[in-house]
Amino acid sequence: MLREPEQTLATPRALPANVEAEAAFLGAVLIDNRILEEMTCPLTAEHFFAAVHGRVFSRIAALLDRKAVVTPVTLKPYFEADEGLLELGGTAYLARLTADGQGLLAPRELAQQIYDLALLRELISVGRTLVEKAMDTSEHVAPLSQIELAEAALYAVAEGAATGSEAQTFGTASRASLQMIEKALLSGGHISGKTTGLNSINEKIGGLHDSDLIILAGRPGMGKTSLVTNIAFNTADRLRRDLLDGIALKDSVGAAVAFFSLEMSADQLATRILAEQSGISSEALRMGRISREDFQQLSFASQRLNELPLYLDDTPALTIGALRARARRLKRRHDIGLIVVDYLQLLQGSGRSDNRVNEISEISRGLKTLAKELSVPVIALSQLSRAVEQREDKRPMLSDLRESGSIEQDADMVWFVFREDYYVQSREPKRPIDGDDAKTHEAHAAWAADMERVYGLAELIVAKQRHGSTGKVRMKFEPRITRFSDLAPDEMGASSYGDD
Template sequence: MPAVENIVGRIGLLQGQGSSAEPKFRVAPHNIEAEQALLGAILVNNDAFDRVSDFLLPEHFSEELHRRVYDVASQLIRAGKIATPITLKTFLGEHDLGGITIPQYLARLAAEATTVINAEDYGRTVYDLALRRHLILIGEDIVNAAYDAPVGATPRGQIEDAERKLYQVAESGRYDGGFQRFSDALTTAVDMAAKAWERDGRLSGIASGLTDLDRMMGGLQASDLVIIAGRPGMGKTALATNIAFNIAKAYEFEVRADGSHATVNGGVVGFFSLEMSAEQLATRIISEQSGVASYKIRRGDISENDFGHISAAAQDMQSIPFYIDQTGGLSIAQLTARARRLKRQRGLDVLVVDYLQLLSGSRNRGGDNRVQEMTEITTGLKALAKEMNVPVVALSQLSRQVESRDDKRPQLSDLRESGSIEQDADVVMFVFREEYYLKNKQPREGTEEFLTWQADMERVHGRAEVIIGKQRHGPTGTVELAFEAEMTRFSNLAREDNLPVRL
């Protein structure tokens, strides 16, 4: 293909030819012949485009002319027209490429094209080489940023930025997706049912440790975004903490042939505590497990017996796979990078984020764009859940309009920036404690209203409702739980039908 070789030479040093003493630099990886073979196949048979169009983009070509040819051809084909050397030349001009015109070059590509059968292989070659060139650019950016870092930049921030760029390269235009046979999906579904039958509690997902909640949800499902929402004081952080700890405490694994660990029961938990410090979170869990009120632990108002319970509980919790990140002001990009790192280094089965409104988008936005920023956050969390194939439990605040109603049970419309949260979430559940509101309405003692209030307080004391307002793969409804405020502990509610028979 002498004319083609001519155009390659015209483009300049793409073939890396010359004496050993001439260039002192390395040429970025490329394969002009693969690009030419692919473009020729497309020009001869436009069906070749369908084999590469879902992962190959114009910028993946190393040569500018090839980018233009592929871009114009793709636009014509997607518009239902035919892409041939004749139809393309109108959009590419009549430039001289060193003794050969563009129409002549296109004709030569088509004349010496390979068959459409090899188009996908050539497309993958072009794509893989583009990734390598992109990696080189990222490496250069990392080196330059390390040499010329601004005063306010931190090495950790640079690492997270590099991880984000690398992940973007890995995910853009992946060619390992696409359609799969329904029989393969059936096999996966049957395997999931079999594992659920073998697992404790007969659950398809990860058991939360709260029986009635698990019965309603089937456990926490892989790749689900689960939202736990509530007004301040309802105990949403306590519920998330209880569930996370129950999962970590139940962790069991088996060793695979390659030495890695496969989770059998429970799971490895990552907890992003954007509001509370790790010590505050640990104090809550110690209180829950030891039975000593958390305010007593904070004040040091404990007896020798209490200290023994605390020490024993702390000893039992030493080895559980529960990892806390207490960094405040994280962006969704930083959170995603840290979650991937935990998955890679320690494993990850459940991720908890406390709470949504304390996250920021990857780009600085004005206050007027908070809704768009929240959309980016919820979409990012859902994508992270699917990518890592783990449930992501994210806490969310509710708007103040709940307080203006007589019935203060929350609804989906009470979610802040509810459009994106409600849309992206697979499960939305609200934490509601009627006792919290009744306690603040105590009438004067001795009145008839006081007796009614006292009866209502006895009815709701130590009870909480988890209202499942949305669930993609299950029913909605209300689950009642027991709540011990001093220990910030949710547990299964003792019911008459579960109690031993009284003689």
């Protein structure tokens, strides 16, 4: 006998739910309000299958947040006109919820079951949408794009975030804001986000904030990759040290870091970090020109960094969709708290546009969306146009960003790295030799004095900041080991910069 799969597939099935478990759980909470306070499951009103149960749960949570005692009697005024409750017998239903008290036997298990069944319903919704889109070939067929959208939806389910619950009350948002302010206060009044490891930058921007897209740009040779590598290491190392010191993950200003390097290989990045931490020149490391003592020092630094929560991905020619998919996996597996992309112009768009400006717009929007979706800061390096080289003052401006319109618009912060010694060094006049006239000696002496004034100094220009003021931060740069660090107070002196 032949099967009839069409009939089997078309057979309607009820969505997974347990309305009795929902009623029992609500009854237990109304008998003992402490159950909700002690609950570990991230249950919300949206997880209840019966809409009226969701409304009851929401009202209970709101009253408890105001330190009120919640019983069927105190709930009654809020539900006298509720049409859904009227169908169940009106406010008398609230009293019936507490009649047998069965929910008190296992309230946590009931809450977990309600939560799990809600995730299954959300998963079914994602599956149905995926099947419908895959079956629809009437428009442009883009299977890879559909896979990326499906993975994003599955990630949202894994995080317990229902697609219909994006909006939140101002009360919820304000509590999150207060927690951020409290964290800044406890950290000494400077950091409300993740640390950069550089006090001068932290004081200017308050740390790296979740959901922010930060564009770090500079001309070749300015050290933008070195700076972002320093920050990535500092943030990851702070988390490692905090966890060793017994500080809870939520209280740490460090974070696990995902570093997407489209330009350099993972071993080249690792060499930079080892050079910085061991104090040995990265050039000497690459050439093998080190002593046995240097090698021992290098081995010690390598062992110390074995547990560093820094994840390097050097896959070339990534599309923005593929990068977002990889970032989601790293978030799920390692709970990353910072993403670095080196660099933006090496990413590829979806291939739907033959216009490079539109493609860059798609990429910058995708990075901002990723920052919001995973609730982590994203630092993306960017090139600058050659217009900088045509000016007398080589300090970059926002208009120097390549395809700057969309990048500048999507970014929450735009930083420029500028090292004056790079340009001064390139202007070195002819070195004087015996027999040269006094003018040649004077010109070189003047250049040498100018070089001494600027050597080893760098500026981070904060050209855009949604959270605060713009301005400049002066730092020290050691090119031998590609390390940025804070200037000592006596080095800053009268040459420090204020806000512009």
